[in-house]
Amino acid sequence: MTRPVDEELLRSLTPGVLAALVRRGADFTAAEDAVQEALLEAVRLWPQPAAVAGSDGEGEVEAAAVARADGGVPRDPKGWLVTVAWRKFLDGARAESARRRREERVHEEPVPGPVPAADDTLWLYFLCAHPSLTSSSAVALTLRAVGGLTTRQIAQAYLVPEATMAQRISRAKRTVSTVRLDRPGDVATVLRVLYLVFNEGYGGDLDLAAEAIRLTRQLASAIDHPEVLGLLALMLLHHARRAARTGPDGALVPLAEQDRSRWDTAAITEGVAVLQSALSRDRLGEYQAQAAIAALHADAPTAGETDWVQIVEWYDELARLTDSPVVRLNRAVAVGEADGPRAGLAALAVVDGGVPRHTAVAAYLHERDGSPSTAARLYAEAARLAPNLAERDHLLRQAARLNSRPGAQQ
Structure with missing residues (x-):
């Protein structure tokens, strides 16, 4: 047969x-x-x-x-x-x-x-980052043509309707069909593409993480650029934790609860070495800062031994480089660990409430601050806003755990 x-x-x-x-x-x-x-x-x-x-x-x-x-x-x-x-x-x-x-x-x-x-695949990444395209169109086209993602998956990554993304990709195709593709695109755009492909493969329907690492590794060998090394280090350090991210039943396992013996120590060692090489160039970029945060997590033998003070300092650098609300959201979590949940909630108060996972972070910080009923309500609300089933189920379990405590309904 x-x-x-x-x-x-x-x-x-x-x-x-x-x-x-x-x-x-x-x-x-x-x-x-x-x-x-x-x-x-x-x-x-x-x-x-x-x-x-x-x-x-x-x-x-x-x-x-x-x-x-x-x-x-x-x-x-x-x-x-x-x-x-x-x-x-x-x-x-x-x-x-x-x-x-x-x-x-x-x-x-x-x-x-x-x-x-x-490697024509890498060459194609640069063509899709052609100067005639906007950054968003270049990323979308590359994810579709090179990454193999569906229009629906790309739309979810951008948090826009599928029809909107379909139009964006169609316009990008028409644009590159009318220009001579003889100039490579911008390295920063290619890195954003690779990062989005990795994230989709890391947590989405398609496993593209290994391919993103392969292409980034090859890009690093061809281009002397510290941010390429930073992105490679970041991918390796995140990928090293992949086996521990879910339990036997497929349930999401938070970083603090992961079995660190399942982390890939070889990937961590390589990621740290690549990061050190990038930082030695003294040209800090956002991917190097993110990789430094990931390295501090990887270096801690247990969750309780994590150097949260250094992590907050790196988030400060990252916020300076990107001015991203997502970065400020993650920084609020780190502040809550380093300086206590009240400080974390104060940092969260200046973050736009519409940022994805804002409610989940609020729930976590309120629970640590000794407000289980508020935390349970926020966990349930965050579950309704979750971007995927695994995250939704995890948040619902957190809400159920708090609601099952004696006196929780009082």
């Missing part, structure tokens, strides 16, 4: 295939359409999942132009997809008179054979 095609393999190869077509002169929208058609052909012709990892370069050979006769996966799956997608693009170009001139430039297929190894 044959098994379904390896969808994870196809998803991992898609960005490189798309980039290969754009490199050859296909406009972004037409290239994306051609890649989707090639993926449909792969699903139809590749019944067996592959245990191979696609070539780094295009590595095209004539045998890759057609599926193997036995119905298996080609030896070079990426080369196969590039060849089929390129032919799909040429078919579309020939069908439209407006693209006759383009066809004259590209009608000859490349000579089969290996090409120098290159």
